[in-house]
Amino acid sequence: MSKYWSDIVSRLTPYTPGEQPKDKILLKLNTNENPYSPSSKVLDAIKSNVEESLRLYPDPQSEALKETISNYYDLSKSNIFVGNGSDEILAFIFQALLKKDAPVLFPDITYSFYPAYCSLYDIKYKKIKLDKELNINLEDYLINNGGIIFPNPNAPTGIPKSLVDIDNLLKLNQESVVVVDEAYVDFGTESAVKLVSHYKNLVITQSFSKSRSLAGIRLGCAFANEDLIEALNCIKNSFNSYPVDRLAQVAGIEAIKDENYFSLTRVKIIEARIFLEKELLLMDFEVLPSGANFVFTKHKSKDAMIIFKKLRELGVLVRHFSEPERISQYLRITIGTMEDMQKLISILKKVL
């Protein structure tokens, strides 16, 4: 704390990202990265743009990238926003669309960046409790609110909501913005993108970090009615004219175009998840149903923190949240390749 700080700084509760280990690790299964390289077409496209033109600013509107995304999802370019990772886009959404007299609603157990954004922009919020099985119950959100946001599938639980449930929520909540954070949607959860043309208050965010294997390049996108996109552009253009660099724009275009590779790696990850789920059950773990590239799992008798530490000692990094207490016995394990999962299982057997 210092007299030079604005008041806001000491009120902040910053987000803590998963560890990026400096030492060599055997299995890094803690930050939901994709085990597969970006598509070779993506890498080639980036390489061929590493040249003299990097001296020039990127297109501030990322028009070519938006064009590619809009064709892929059959939307208009005016329904699309891109940013420096979906975290930046979520920050803009909180500031542009969720700061209201009534509180924004989100699950009590969810992506822990949401309350960080609220502290950053001084936004009121109310956490809605997950049900006994750690499901989001969307009926609980039909109360006075200044907006609703939840990930689908939810993180860190991985549990997906059906499109029918989301459609119902939107039918019954039309006076405030509903944000569906689809960072993990491509691993077996149905996207709500097709609802964008039906609801003026729906925003979908997606990430290139997980299913497109581009966490290192920082790219995300959002879909919404054009008047919501306009609000995001107002914020962006009052913050940073050029948030998405030249190489990220090119990478994004090729990642969308190479649908074969995308499908192939997606399917492999889903298969590895199913394999891991079965093996975990055999080892006396409970596993929540996952529509993501991770599982949230709890051993029937062994302490989660002890398993976490022992795995760490053996070079396996997973994620453990000590808070809230309700999930302190769970571990979140990122799905890797089938080989990774086999390695993990053999190490887990030793640990148990």
Added chain:
Amino acid sequence: MSKYWSDIVSRLTPYTPGEQPKDKILLKLNTNENPYSPSSKVLDAIKSNVEESLRLYPDPQSEALKETISNYYDLSKSNIFVGNGSDEILAFIFQALLKKDAPVLFPDITYSFYPAYCSLYDIKYKKIKLDKELNINLEDYLINNGGIIFPNPNAPTGIPKSLVDIDNLLKLNQESVVVVDEAYVDFGTESAVKLVSHYKNLVITQSFSKSRSLAGIRLGCAFANEDLIEALNCIKNSFNSYPVDRLAQVAGIEAIKDENYFSLTRVKIIEARIFLEKELLLMDFEVLPSGANFVFTKHKSKDAMIIFKKLRELGVLVRHFSEPERISQYLRITIGTMEDMQKLISILKKVL
């Protein structure tokens, strides 16, 4: 305007960046980009990192990049902050350090993003008039304030302030933060980085977009006492854990290391500026003294808007600001290669 927007959105006055032309242009002298390619060592380093590891998140703290910068400037890593372009860093500075009861002060003619940040974060500001010769007079800033920010050299005038003047300001203004925006400092203006260890309230921002030829990669840095850097980290970690991607971190490291190339291109640009200044004077232009990679110039009899338009028709893009009226007869011309400047002069001769 929409019922879904937060109140802030309709109060915003977004920044308008210089045109990024889609059509082929003969000479692009409107956004102060460097005419020289990034160093070949930078390009090689980026290329060799375009591989499988892009699937992983970047180091959220950019430690290796900070290490390189700290060695170069003989500062501690805890005095350094890096971001997605210096625009992002300036935004964080306004939010973290300049939102106070008293207004932040900046020149009436300066980088027009400053009032945009104030509208974004609801910060009071007061514009201080440049003197008759369009100089910043730092004595005028010794009034009640919640912070002071100015570019050195100033933009769009290009006029530099001496280190003695800045040191004097800091001696007499120790109760609020003083930000020196050094986006253009490497083209003949003295940096105030060496004052960072002497004043707890000084923040310096720099950019890799101009003198390091990396506008396309989005990278900037800031220097300050560690308690001011801590405030910036609090904001950053409540906004986006990973604002600087893997390739930008590598590019920044090599750009700092290749000092030969940096010096070479810097000197060439300064020589081309001196050449252009002389030629403009011969053509009846007035030219403000510049410590930047651009000149701010006004013809003694011809209208600036007419010259601007005729240049545009002939494929030459420069920058013209219709507001405020006091600078509406000026053109801001980015310095290119010596060849670019010769081409410009021959076209200008036709236009006049």
